[in-house]
Each structure stands twice: as structure tokens, then as C-alpha cells.
Amino acid sequence: MPASPQPSVVTLEPAEWEPLQAAHVARVDALLADHLERRRRREKHPVEDFLFAYYPTRPNQLRVWHPGPGVRLRGASQYEGRRGYLYCEGAAQLDPAEVSRRTDSISWIRQLLAATADRQPQFGCFGLHEWAMVYKTEDIRHDWPLRLGPDGTDQVVESHKIACSHFDAFRFFTTPARPLNVLQPTREAQPALEQGGCLHANMDLYKWASKLMPFIPSALLLDCFELARDIRTLDMQASPYDFAALGYSPLEIETPAGKAAYAAAQRSFAQRARPLRLQLVDLCDQLMLA
Template sequence: MERPTLSRPTWLARRAAHEARVDGLVAPHLARRRTGTRHPVEDFLFTYYSHRPAQLRRWHPGYGVVLASAPEYASVRGYRPVAGGLSLAPSELLSRRESLSFVRSVLAGTLSRPAQFGCLGLHEWAMVYRQSASDVRHDAYPLRLGSSGTDAVVESHRMRCSHFDAYRFFTEPARPLNALSPSRASQAVLEQGGCLHANMDLYKWAYKLTPLVPSELVADCFELAREIRVLDMRASPYDLSALGYEPVRIETPDGKAEYASAQRSFASRAEPLRRRLLDQVEALLDAA
């Protein structure tokens, strides 16, 4: 990989811009955390995913970039002195080789397949199928159609969820109703670009490769995932009108069309991010 050098004014400006951007994105979550308030939509990216707000805020230029006049990074894990400044050490790259190979297989596999737009977000419905009220994940919010109505929606549709990390939260009675049986082992051959969770997971793959990839790319993936989560929950069986979310009524023809249109839009926006991330991974594997 080329080893560009960023002058101190240049990297300080990039770091400050990144920090300000992230501060704006995470401020509501941090405010709720201080008061112990939960939000089923906006908190998801910090409860389901393991990357904390402080980690998201921390700026890295990516592997192979030299930071000139950067004593602040001398004690940061993974950095070492090189000609012209500080840069991430090869050991930081080599220790991630297995992860890089797995992420490449998932990203490349997803890009190789046509996106599918017929799932209707039924994974959220399958997660509460035939479940008692006390066991429902977001029990502070009612089901729009009640338990029996929710079950009827699941039973009247053909589920084809391809995403393992959504499928694994299906209730036991819901799993046999899915046309596929996704597993971690089959992830690289089943993921497809129409899936909301596969597109949210671009954030996961990006942050798992921190500090090897530029922090701006991680933040780009976070912003997309944040927007996708809103659609994910608007199309869910929960009534979130108290939080200001109008439902996407996927049980109706108009709701189905609305969901598929939004799904296509997110797939189009996710594709260039997926390609950018894959390009980073390929370059890192070449360097390793």
C-alpha cells in the first residue's frame, strides 16, 4: 500500500470534523443513557452492536497513512514511529488477517448476487411470533395488531429471511416457517444487498476493522445504518406512534409497496459503501 503522509494541520482538521460529526450523531443516545431512558429505534446501534460512542468518535486515518507531528498517537495502541511521523504497525494488520478474509467473503458475495426485495421486514414479526406479552423484546410498546393479528400476518406470508443474525432471533415456532435456514457458515453465500440488516452490518464490518480503515468510512456506514433502523422498526409489528414513528403497514398492499421502495433506496445507497469497504479490505489483504 502507498504510504501518504498527512501534515499536522491536515490530520487535525480531519479529526476535528469527524469528532464533531459523531458528537452530533450520538448526543441523543448519551443524553438518554444519563437518565436511564431507553429508545427501541435509536439505541439499537449501541446495544446490538458492540462499538461504543467513544470508540466511534476516536479518529484513525487507516492503515498505511503516516501522521506527521502526532505525539498524541505515540501511546495509542498499534501505532509506531516511521519515517516522517507515526503509522499503524504491520502487526496490527497481520493480527486481523483472518477477520479480513471473512469480511471480504461476505462483502464480495453480497455484491455478486442480485438484491431481493420481497422479505417485507417480516423478521421483526417472526421475533414475536406466538410469544407471550411478557417475553416480547420491546414490551413497553404494544403490538399494532395484537398478538393474534401479528401471528396471522406471519402465517399468511412466505418468509425468506437470508440474514443469520436476524434469523437467530426468530421464535422457535417461527423458524420452520422460513424458507431458508441461515447460519454463520452460510453467511457468505446467502447475504444479499436488499436485506436491511445486511446493509446495517456494513457498520459492523467497518468498526470491526478499526483502526485499519479510515474513521470517516466507519461513520458513513453508521449514518446509513441509523437511517435503515428507522425503516426496520416502522415496518415492525410494534406501535411506535408515541415516539413519532408512522408505521409502514406491510400487511397491506400500500404498505408492501412503501416498504419495497424504501428497501430499494437503501440498497442503492449501501452498494457504493460496500464497494468502498471491500476496496479497503482488498488493499489490506494485499499489504498483509
């Protein structure tokens, strides 16, 4: 068999890549300004801080610009010694040895993303995963009041079909709520269950993008971050919590109008997530060819 063609490499001069780097840093600083200001004041925010509490990527990691595969940066000595990069002959580029070391992880991420992209999206869960996380318990994950109170929250759970397909949401269900779910997701079954209508599967595009650093182009990483941030807002508006004091109007999924609004928002996010998911699949393919 003929050998697979090797990806071409483009060399960028400082006058070409430095404006891209500066634009990236400016975008990150604008996205994170409120979060960093609250952190300086030691104030917590249950909605907007989630991406930094739940996902491991730190703000200073986001500020580092990565061009992605197939790009050499002439004169980028700041990448010398940075994990995942080679600096030789006056230019920095991704280190093929680091890509090879992480082939198993890249392959698993690709499998999950491709399987999710190929599966028919579902839009009938109505965000009840968050309700199942507080069902019949006094151990509330967020220190905020329940909009309908404990009894009203339990009644919503008991009067609906719970159909969560996402393991990392299901694992936070209370013990009494788990048997109520029509699926019993596991980590091993994740590639067989995740589907593109799920808010958490689409929010997790940011997780998989961050796990592909430094190989991922930073613009794609931030697109996934912005999607996750916006989904988190809907997730909490549709949750059982009362965040009115923070300026979030509830999306009352216990009503027909609320269900319709939630499903419409799900569809919109699924449409926004799909091209990002496919870009991540393509990136994984590029890396495994390198």
C-alpha cells in the same frame, strides 16, 4: 512472479490532519448528542439506542479519528501506544504487524462483502423477520405494544411467505416461526446467503466497518453508521410494534400499499449501501497487500 506493488504512503503535517480530526469529532458529537443525553438521563429508546445495544462499538471509540491505510501523521503523539499504530520518527501510522495478526478476520469480512455485492438483491421479504421474532410468544423483545395485538401479529406471519436470508435476524425467530422460513440460515452459510436487498445485511456494514478499526478511514465508518441508523428506523416502522408515542408512523406491510413502500425503501437503501460495501472490499484488499 514479480512482487506485488506496495501501497504508497502519504505523510500529513499537523496543519493538514488536525482539521480532519476536529471535523470528525464534531460529526460524531452531532450524531450521538441525543443518545448521550438520554443515557445521562437513564432513558432508553428502542429505535435509536439499537446501534449501541446490538453492536459493540462504544461512543468514545467512534470519537477516535483514524486516517486509514497509507497515511502517516506527523506529530500525532497521542497515537503512541494505541493498539494498531506505530509511532516512530515523530509520526504515527498503522502497524503492519497488527494488520498481519488480523488477516484471517479481514479475509473473512472481504469474502462475505464481495459475495453479497455479487448476488442479485431481493426485495420481497417485507420486513417480516421482526414479526417472526414475536410469533406465538409472550416473551416480547421490546417492551412496547404490538400494533395489531398478538393474534393479529400471528395472522400476518401465517398469511405471508417468510423469506429471511440473514442469520443474525433468523436466530431471533421464535421456535414456532423457524420452520415457516423458506431458508434456514446458519453462520457457516452466511457468505452464500446474504444479499444486498436485506436491511440487516446493509445495516451490518457498520458492524464490519467497526471490526476493521483502526484500519478503516473514520469517514467511511461514519457513513456506514448513518446508513445503519436510517435503516433501523425503517426496520422498526415496518415492525409489529406500535411506536406512535415516539413519533414513528407505522409502515403497514400487511397492506399492498405498505408492501410497495417497504420494497421501494429497500431498493433505496440497497443503492446507498452498495458503494459502501465496495469501499469496504477495496479497503480489505489494501490491507492484505500492505
